[in-house]
Amino acid sequence: MTTAKICGLSTPDTLAAAVRGGASHVGFVFFPPSPRHLGFDQAAALAGQMSQAAARVGVFVDPDDTLLDQAIAAGRLDALQLHKTGPERTAAIRARTGLETWAAVAIKTRADLDAVRAFAGAADRILYDAKTPPGAALPGGMGVRFDWGLLDGYRHPLPWALSGGLDPTNVAEAIRRTHAPIVDVSSGVESAPGVKDVDKIAAFLQATRP
Numbered sequence: 001m002t003t004a005k006i007c008g009l010s011t012p013d014t015l016a017a018a019v020r021g022g023a024s025h026v027g028f029v030f031f032p033p034s035p036r037h038l039g040f041d042q043a044a045a046l047a048g049q050m051s052q053a054a055a056r057v058g059v060f061v062d063p064d065d066t067l068l069d070q071a072i073a074a075g076r077l078d079a080l081q082l083h084k085t086g087p088e089r090t091a092a093i094r095a096r097t098g099l100e101t102w103a104a105v106a107i108k109t110r111a112d113l114d115a116v117r118a119f120a121g122a123a124d125r126i127l128y129d130a131k132t133p134p135g136a137a138l139p140g141g142m143g144v145r146f147d148w149g150l151l152d153g154y155r156h157p158l159p160w161a162l163s164g165g166l167d168p169t170n171v172a173e174a175i176r177r178t179h180a181p182i183v184d185v186s187s188g189v190e191s192a193p194g195v196k197d198v199d200k201i202a203a204f205l206q207a208t209r210p
């Protein structure tokens with residue numbers, strides 16, 4: 001069965017919608033340039049409203065230890081999603097924090113998959129994400145999709161998840177095509193950048209079910 005991560009949540013009602021709708025994971029972004037960035041107080045308040053129904057994943061871009069420590073404590077994080085973070089640093093973060101660690105790998109062409117194997121032994125999960133355009137402010141969260149056919153026949157070296165441009169209208173096809181164990185969405189369940197929509201969250205989660 002495919003489960004879902006709803007990422008970039010920042011309000012109590014949208015977090016509640018994700019948990020109520022059956023999300024296995026919820027994502028909190030700690031990256032100031034993002035419209036979904038959370039302050040530590042905000043993250044603590046959101047974490048405080050949750051039961052253990054969904055795992056809390058912190059999303060980071062090449063974070064330092066101070067940021068990680070503060071975010072882990074505030075958001076009571078269960079897992080870390082690392083963008084633009086190499087295998088060595090990923091392994092060090094995983095060893096130091098003891099938390100489940102996801103390595104986001106940006107994909108546009110088949111050659112981009114070459115970066116994945118280096119994370120074996122360094123990360124717990126690979127997040128195949130679409131490459132955002134050169135010079136983009138964000139390495140994710142921009143609704144960019146990659147060619148899922150690139151994963152056809154690919155032997156995944158680690159547990160994995162799929163993201164990049166997913167939304168309520170295409171996620172069923174993405175699951176059928178890739179057999180992703182986890183699908184991850186951010187902008188596809190928003191009405192504007194950083195503004196999550198409870199109806200779109202519900203529709204996305206409904207569409208992940210067989």
Ligand SMILES: O=C(O)c1ccccc1N[C@@H]1O[C@H](COP(=O)(O)O)[C@@H](O)[C@H]1O
Pocket residue numbers: 007008027029031034035036059060061083127129138139140141142143144163164165166184185186187188
């Ligand atoms: O969402 C963000 O603002 C963000 C910022 C920095 C790194 C990653 C970010 N989001 C992640 O990007 C993917 C795909 O997002 P989308 O569904 O295409 O909008 C997702 O994993 C988010 O967690």
